[in-house]
Structure formats: structure tokens, C-alpha cells
Amino acid sequence: xxxxxxxxxxxxxxxxxxxxxxxxxxxxxxxxxxxxxxxxxxxxxxxxxxxxxxxxxxxxxxxxxxxxxxxxxxxxxxxxxxxxxx
Numbered sequence: 001x002x003x004x005x006x007x008x009x010x011x012x013x014x015x016x017x018x019x020x021x022x023x024x025x026x027x028x029x030x031x032x033x034x035x036x037x038x039x040x041x042x043x044x045x046x047x048x049x050x051x052x053x054x055x056x057x058x059x060x061x062x063x064x065x066x067x068x069x070x071x072x073x074x075x076x077x078x079x080x081x082x083x084x085x086x
Contacts, residue, residue, distance in 0.1 A: 006058065007031060007046040007065070008074055016044055018077035023048075028064035038065050045070040055079045 005027060006020045021030050027046045028038055036043055046062035047069030058074035061067060 003048055003050050005030070005047070005062075006049045006074070006078060007062070007067075008044045008070070008077060009034070009036065010042045010044055016073065016077060018074065018081060020049060020078065020081065026064050027062035027067075031065065043067060045074055047074070049074075049078055055082065 003023055004020045005023055005025065006018055007027060007030060008016050008018050011017050019030070019034070031038070031040075031043060043065060044067075045058075046065045046067040047058055047060040049056050049058050056075065056078040058069040058071050058078055060069055
């Protein structure tokens with residue numbers, strides 16, 4: 001899968017965290033599964049993520065959540081999800 005969707009939430013204990021999921025799931029439906037509602041302050045950003053040679057790249061926005069990608073922060077968080085070479 002070359003393109004996925006993602007959201008970034010603010011976890012009170014550990015700061016922001018990213019979640020990736022398949023493109024056929026709506027952003028708003030995924031956040032509901034996590035117990036959030038559109039407009040919650042804990043929802044920081046959302047959009048799409050694509051795989052490139054240099055890693056994962058965030059872009060776009062979520063129409064259902066009315067949130068945009070924050071590429072600088074989101075790229076960093078999303079790339080932490082990848083296995084690190086040893």
C-alpha cells in the first residue's frame with residue numbers, strides 16, 4: 001500500500017502520537033474507534049501519508065475532521081513508526 005491515511009493526537013502523558021490506517025477508512029470513523037469526536041482538542045492533525053525512498057511523507061488534509069497535515073511534525077512522528085535498522 002503506497003498511500004495511507006493518518007491522524008496525530010495529543011496524548012496527555014507522552015505528547016503527540018501518530019496512527020496510520022488504510023485509505024478505505026474515513027478519518028472521522030477511525031478517531032471514533034479511539035474514543036475521539038470531531039473538534040476534540042486532542043486531535044492535532046490528519047491527512048495522507050505516502051512512502052518515498054527517504055521515508056514516510058505527510059500531506060493533504062482530512063475533510064471529515066476538518067484538519068490539515070502538519071508535515072514538519074507529522075513526518076517525524078510517522079517515521080518513528082518504521083522499524084529502525086541496526
